Amino acid sequence: MVVVPTYNEKENIIRLVPMLLELPLDIGVIVVDDNSPDGTGALADSLAEDHPGQVHVIHREGKLGLGTAYLAGFRYALGQPDTERVMTMDADFSHHPQYIPAMVERSTQGYDLVIGSRYVPGGDTPDFPWYRVVLSWGANTFARFMLGLQARDATAGFRCYRREVLESLPLDTIFSSGYSFLVEMLFLVQYAGYRVGEVPIVFRDREFGKSKISQTEVAKAVYTVMRLFVRRASGNRQQPIGERAEQ
Numbered sequence: 001m002v003v004v005p006t007y008n009e010k011e012n013i014i015r016l017v018p019m020l021l022e023l024p025l026d027i028g029v030i031v032v033d034d035n036s037p038d039g040t041g042a043l044a045d046s047l048a049e050d051h052p053g054q055v056h057v058i059h060r061e062g063k064l065g066l067g068t069a070y071l072a073g074f075r076y077a078l079g080q081p082d083t084e085r086v087m088t089m090d091a092d093f094s095h096h097p098q099y100i101p102a103m104v105e106r107s108t109q110g111y112d113l114v115i116g117s118r119y120v121p122g123g124d125t126p127d128f129p130w131y132r133v134v135l136s137w138g139a140n141t142f143a144r145f146m147l148g149l150q151a152r153d154a155t156a157g158f159r160c161y162r163r164e165v166l167e168s169l170p171l172d173t174i175f176s177s178g179y180s181f182l183v184e185m186l187f188l189v190q191y192a193g194y195r196v197g198e199v200p201i202v203f204r205d206r207e208f209g210k211s212k213i214s215q216t217e218v219a220k221a222v223y224t225v226m227r228l229f230v231r232r233a234s235g236n237r238q239q240p241i242g243e244r245a246e247q
């Protein structure tokens with residue numbers, strides 16, 4: 001099940017959903033739309049009508065943030081008994097569907113979370129202007145260093161989770177509602193003792209639509225990292241799965 005959060009992604013979702021359905025995988029798509037003013041939600045509904053049972057749409061009443069959109073998608077995906085893996089990706093083709101088979105393949109090789117990663121050999125961000133290179137590198141390094149995260153690309157939203165991972169983590173306790181949700185999720189996954197793998201991706205800039213990342217999101221991300229750093233320093237991380245099982 002591929003969860004695609006959307007806010008004003010009309011031109012992208014019309015291309016992306018058919019590409020996902022053409023992949024040589026048994027795949028379903030969940031579009032989580034926050035009442036996009038450009039009509040993305042209605043377009044997603046018509047895609048769902050064309051592909052009943054394969055394309056699903058969650059409508060929320062307004063822009064409630066990327067993190068909570070992922071959560072709504074996770075809940076829906078886990079409500080389907082056949083779901084084995086849940087992926088997340090952006091609608092804007094920065095996360096190209098061509099990488100999905102390799103990510104799923106890696107997931108079957110014993111990785112609980114697979115990240116489509118810009119920062120492992122073979123990964124790249126060729127379209128980034130220098131300030132985005134600095135911002136992205138800075139955010140990653142800050143989060144990885146403060147929280148002891150192993151993954152090279154800790155802020156990436158292109159991910160593949162095994163079902164059991166999402167079922168076992170305390171998703172309801174996640175504080176971040178926006179972009180920093182991704183860092184908080186990775187923190188929970190790693191400190192629960194799950195195995196995280198990375199598959200290289202070339203991250204392209206969006207051709208259609210506008211970026212939704214704001215300065216507020218950047219500030220909130222810094223706050224999230226500081227908050228999790230305090231939790232880590234006080235030893236109050238999530239306990240590894242093994243220890244929990246023994247109790």
Ligand SMILES: Nc1nc2c(ncn2[C@@H]2O[C@H](COP(=O)(O)OP(=O)(O)OP(=O)(O)O)[C@@H](O)[C@H]2O)c(=O)[nH]1
Nearest residue numbers: 005006007032034064065066069090091211212213
């Ligand atoms: N449902 C929902 N989707 C969102 C929200 N904010 C962002 N998105 C979607 O999340 C994905 C990532 O957002 P982008 O604006 O592309 O952010 P980004 O990829 O980190 O930044 P850019 O490279 O500048 O595009 C896109 O598919 C957005 O439409 C939100 O509040 N609600």
Ligand SMILES: [Mg+2]
Nearest residue numbers: 090092094206
């Ligand atoms: Mg984007």
